[in-house]
Amino acid sequence: MNILIKTLGFSLALILTFTAVSYVLPQMKGEAPVEKEMDVGALTMDSFIAMGKDLYQGKGTCTLCHNQLGRAPDLLALNVEKTSLERLADSRYQGKAKNTEGYLRESMLEPNIYVVKGFGKKGTNDAESPMPAIDKPPAQLSQVEIDAIIAFLQHKDGNKVTVALPTKTSLPAAAEEKTAPAKPALAQSPEEAIAKFGCAACHSILKTESTVGPNLNDVGKRLSIAQIRESIIAPGTVIAEGYPPIMPDLSEKMTTKELEIMAQFLAQQKTKTQP
Amino acid sequence: MKSVLYFPLLWTWRRVLLVLMTAIIGLGAGGFPFTASAADPAQEQQITAADSGGITGETKASLILAPKLKRADYPNIGVSSRAIVWVVAQMHLFFGALVLAVPIFVLVIEFIGFKTNDDRYDDMAHEFMKISLTAYAITALFGGTLALSLFLLYPDFMNYMMRVFGSQMLVYAVLFFLESMLLYIYYYGWNALRYGNSKWVHLTLGLLLNAVGTTLLVVANSWTTFMMAPSGVDSAGAVIGNIWEIMKGPLWNPLNLHRFIANVAFGGAVVGAYAAFKFLCAKTAADKAHYDWMGYTSNFIAILAFLPLPFAGYWLMAEIYAYSQQMGILAMGGILAWLFVIQAVLICTILFAGNYYLWSGMARTEGSERYQWLIKYIAVVLVFGFLVWVTPHNVIFTTNEIAKLGGGHHPVLGPLGIMPAKNIAVFLMLIFTFLSFQIYRRADKVITVSWQAWGNTLMAAIYIVACANVIFAGVYYGYFTNTVYKVGSSVMQVASTLAVIVAGSVIDTLMFKGAKTLPSSWGKVSDRSQYALFALPVAFTWLMALMGYVRSSVRTHWHVYTVMKDNSPDNFIPTLATVGNTVTFATVLFLIFLLFIFWIANLSGIKQKPPVSAGKIVPAESAA
Ligand code: HEM
Numbered sequence: 001m002n003i004l005i006k007t008l009g010f011s012l013a014l015i016l017t018f019t020a021v022s023y024v025l026p027q028m029k030g031e032a033p034v035e036k037e038m039d040v041g042a043l044t045m046d047s048f049i050a051m052g053k054d055l056y057q058g059k060g061t062c063t064l065c066h067n068q069l070g071r072a073p074d075l076l077a078l079n080v081e082k083t084s085l086e087r088l089a090d091s092r093y094q095g096k097a098k099n100t101e102g103y104l105r106e107s108m109l110e111p112n113i114y115v116v117k118g119f120g121k122k123g124t125n126d127a128e129s130p131m132p133a134i135d136k137p138p139a140q141l142s143q144v145e146i147d148a149i150i151a152f153l154q155h156k157d158g159n160k161v162t163v164a165l166p167t168k169t170s171l172p173a174a175a176e177e178k179t180a181p182a183k184p185a186l187a188q189s190p191e192e193a194i195a196k197f198g199c200a201a202c203h204s205i206l207k208t209e210s211t212v213g214p215n216l217n218d219v220g221k222r223l224s225i226a227q228i229r230e231s232i233i234a235p236g237t238v239i240a241e242g243y244p245p246i247m248p249d250l251s252e253k254m255t256t257k258e259l260e261i262m263a264q265f266l267a268q269q270k271t272k273t274q275p
Numbered sequence: 276m277k278s279v280l281y282f283p284l285l286w287t288w289r290r291v292l293l294v295l296m297t298a299i300i301g302l303g304a305g306g307f308p309f310t311a312s313a314a315d316p317a318q319e320q321q322i323t324a325a326d327s328g329g330i331t332g333e334t335k336a337s338l339i340l341a342p343k344l345k346r347a348d349y350p351n352i353g354v355s356s357r358a359i360v361w362v363v364a365q366m367h368l369f370f371g372a373l374v375l376a377v378p379i380f381v382l383v384i385e386f387i388g389f390k391t392n393d394d395r396y397d398d399m400a401h402e403f404m405k406i407s408l409t410a411y412a413i414t415a416l417f418g419g420t421l422a423l424s425l426f427l428l429y430p431d432f433m434n435y436m437m438r439v440f441g442s443q444m445l446v447y448a449v450l451f452f453l454e455s456m457l458l459y460i461y462y463y464g465w466n467a468l469r470y471g472n473s474k475w476v477h478l479t480l481g482l483l484l485n486a487v488g489t490t491l492l493v494v495a496n497s498w499t500t501f502m503m504a505p506s507g508v509d510s511a512g513a514v515i516g517n518i519w520e521i522m523k524g525p526l527w528n529p530l531n532l533h534r535f536i537a538n539v540a541f542g543g544a545v546v547g548a549y550a551a552f553k554f555l556c557a558k559t560a561a562d563k564a565h566y567d568w569m570g571y572t573s574n575f576i577a578i579l580a581f582l583p584l585p586f587a588g589y590w591l592m593a594e595i596y597a598y599s600q601q602m603g604i605l606a607m608g609g610i611l612a613w614l615f616v617i618q619a620v621l622i623c624t625i626l627f628a629g630n631y632y633l634w635s636g637m638a639r640t641e642g643s644e645r646y647q648w649l650i651k652y653i654a655v656v657l658v659f660g661f662l663v664w665v666t667p668h669n670v671i672f673t674t675n676e677i678a679k680l681g682g683g684h685h686p687v688l689g690p691l692g693i694m695p696a697k698n699i700a701v702f703l704m705l706i707f708t709f710l711s712f713q714i715y716r717r718a719d720k721v722i723t724v725s726w727q728a729w730g731n732t733l734m735a736a737i738y739i740v741a742c743a744n745v746i747f748a749g750v751y752y753g754y755f756t757n758t759v760y761k762v763g764s765s766v767m768q769v770a771s772t773l774a775v776i777v778a779g780s781v782i783d784t785l786m787f788k789g790a791k792t793l794p795s796s797w798g799k800v801s802d803r804s805q806y807a808l809f810a811l812p813v814a815f816t817w818l819m820a821l822m823g824y825v826r827s828s829v830r831t832h833w834h835v836y837t838v839m840k841d842n843s844p845d846n847f848i849p850t851l852a853t854v855g856n857t858v859t860f861a862t863v864l865f866l867i868f869l870l871f872i873f874w875i876a877n878l879s880g881i882k883q884k885p886p887v888s889a890g891k892i893v894p895a896e897s898a899a
Contacts, residue, residue, distance in 0.1 A: 018858075025851050026851070064605065138831070229340075
C-alpha cells in the first residue's frame, strides 16, 4: 500500500508539473473566422480598408507567412506599389497584370504565375509558390474580401487606392439573401418554390404531370437528400438514365434557403403519385 | 472453495466485458452499411455517371458533397462535445497503442528465449502479454464508447466519413475480430505450445497477431490523415477516387511510421512501470532480480524505440509543410507553437529518466567503474540541451496576439530561441543519450578483441565529428545563411546522429565478440532508480495526448481540412491551460486504469493456499 501511494504520488506530482507548464505559457484562444454581415450602404473607403486589414491579419492568414521571419516577402515592411511595379518590369514576369491592383490580385489568385525569386517551393526552382490560392479553402476569401485586402495594401504606404467599393451585385452569395431585395421574392414554401422555378414544366410533381424529366413524386425513395441537392445545383454531374441533359442549372438562381426547402420537400416524396 | 472459483469468475468477467464491447463496436460499425447499402442499389439503377469529369461507374453512387453544417446541426448535450470525444478518443488511443505495441516486442523476446533456450525470456514475454490482454478489453470498451459518442455528437460528420470510407470500415471490424481471436489464442496457447515444433506454431501466431494489429493501426491512421490532408475527394468533398486513393494521402505513411515507433516506445515504458512496481513490492531476492531484469529490458525497448522517434517526427512535420505551408507554420510557428515548449519539457523528462536509469543500473556490475567519469559530462550536455530547448520560440502571431503578449521576441534569449539552436540541443542530447546507452552496455564486458584500442579511437572520433557536424550545421545554416528553408541543416544533423547510433551499434557488436562478461547482480539497483521507470510512461502518456491534440488542432475550424468546415460551438483553438487540463485528465484516467490492470495481472498470479483439513480432497487446479 505504501508503495502504491508513493508511486502514485510521484506520478501525480509529475503530471501536475507538466500541467503547470501549460499554465505558465501564454494563454491564447484561436477563434474560427466569423462570417461578418456587410452593410454595403454604410460602407466607406475607410471602413473597407479597415476590413482589409482585419482580413489580412485574421481570416486571410497572410501574416502566417508574410512577416519579418523571411518565409515570404514582408508586405507590411515594403512599399507594395513600388514592389509591384518592379515585379511587372521583371523579365521573368509572364502574367497579364498591368498595374499594382492587377498584380496584387493575380498574386493572390494565381500565385504560381510569378514567384518572387528565392521564395518558391523547395526544389521547384521558383516555379511553384508555397502561397495558396487565396480564394480556395482553407482561407477561401471572396472577391470583395480580396478587394478589401488590396485596398488595405495600397493604402498602408499612402499610395492611391484603385479598387472600387463593392456594390450590391458584387457581394458574395451568402450576403445576397439579406441585402438584395430587388430580386424576385423568396419562396417560403415548397409549392412557391416549385412555381417560381417552373419545375412542373418537365417533372411530375404536386398535382401536375409531365414526362420530360423523371417523376419527382417518388424521388425521396431513389435519392438521398444530398443527392437531391446536388441534382438541383449541379444537374450535369449525374443524369438519370433515359433523360436528356436539359435540366437548367439553378445554382445561381436559388438561394440556399430555397434549395433547402426544396430538397427537404423532395426527400419526403416517396410515393409514385400524390394522394 | 474460493480458489476454484477465482479463475473461472475472472475469465467470465473478462469475456462478458469483451463480448459487450465488441457488440458496441459492431453496432457502431454496423450502423453505416445499413444506411449506405440500403440506398445503393436503387441509386445505381437510376443514375448513370456522366462521361465527362473522369467519374467512373464505381464511384457514381458516392458523388455526394461534404455537408455544409450550421451550428444548429450539431446536437447539444450541454457539455462540450469536443471535450467528451477528445478524452474518449485519447483513452482509446492509449490502450490501443499499448495493445498493439506489447505483442511486437513480446514476439521478439519470445524468439530470443527460443533461440537462446533461456526460459527467463519466455516467462517474461508471457507476463508482458498478460498486461496486454486486460488492456485489450479496455481498448474495446473505449473504442465502442468512442464510436458511440462520435455518432451521437457528430452525426453528419460521421455520416460523411462513413460514406467516404465505406466498406473499409467493415474491413476494420473484421480485423478487429481477427485481432481478438489471435490475441486470445496467442496468450492462452502459450504453455500448450511451448516447446519444439509447437513453439514455431506459437511464434507464427504471434507474427499473425502483429500483422493484423499493424494493419488495424494503419487503417485507423488513414481516417486521421484523411481529415488532415484529404485525398481521393474533390474540393467539395465528393468522392472521386477509390478507397486506396482516399487512404493513401500525403501524411499517411509518415504518421504510420511515427505512431508505430511511438507505440513501441510507449508500450515498453508502460510495462517498465509494471516491472518497477513489482520490483518495489518484491520481498525475495529472486523476485527482485526477476523484476529488475524485466524493468531493464522494458527500458531498453522504450529507449531504443524512442531514439529514432524525433526523425520520424521531423519527417511527419516536413510532409505537413509540403502538403500545406499554412498548416505547418500554424503548428510550429503559430498559436500552437507554445505547445512545443511543453513537448520539450516532456521529451527532456524522458531523456533524463532514461539516462538516470541507465546510470543507476551500472551499479549492478563492478566493471562500470571504468566509465563513471563520463556521466558528469553527459549530465552537463543534457541540462544545457534542456535549457536551450525550452527557451521560447520566435513565434509568429497575428498583431492582436502580439499586443496581448507584449512582443513576440524573447529579448535576451532571442538567438537561442530559434529552431537551429534547438536542433543543436536536441541532436546533442540524443547523441549523448546513446553514449549513456553504450557505456551501460559496455559496463559488464571486458573486451578482448585485438583491435580494441583502434576501435575505441574510431568510436571517439565518430562522436567528435558527429557533434561538430551537428553544431556546425546548426550555426552555419541558422545564423549565417538566410535560406527560407533551414531544413537543410537538420538533414546533416539527422545524418550525423544516425551515423553515431548505427556505427556505435555495429562497432560494439563486433567488439563484444569473445568478450568476457562480468557478473551482474540483478536486483541490486536502488529503489530510487525505479521511479525513473515511472517518470518514463507518465511523460510519454502526457506527450502522446499533447501531440495527438496538436495533430488534431492544426485543422483549425475544419472537420476535414479544406473540404468540410467545422461549425460546431467548439471550432476554436482552446487555451493552453484548457489543453493541459484535458490532457492531464486523460493521463490520470489512464493511470487509474493502468493500476487496475496491474492489479488484475497480479491477482491472476495469486494462488490461495488450500485449506489444510485432514480427510478433505482438494480439487485439482487447472493450469492458467
Ligand atoms: C523526441 C522525440 C519524439 C517523441 C518521443 C514523440 C512522441 C510522440 C508520440 C508518443 C506521439 C503519439 C503517437 C500516437 O498517436 O500514437 C506523437 C505524435 C506526434 N508527434 Fe511526436 N515525438 C517526437 C518527436 C516529434 C517531433 C520532433 C515532431 C515534429 C517536429 C513530432 C510531431 C508529432 C506530431 C505532429 C504528432 C501527432 C500524430 C498523432 O498523434 O496522430 N514528434 N509523438
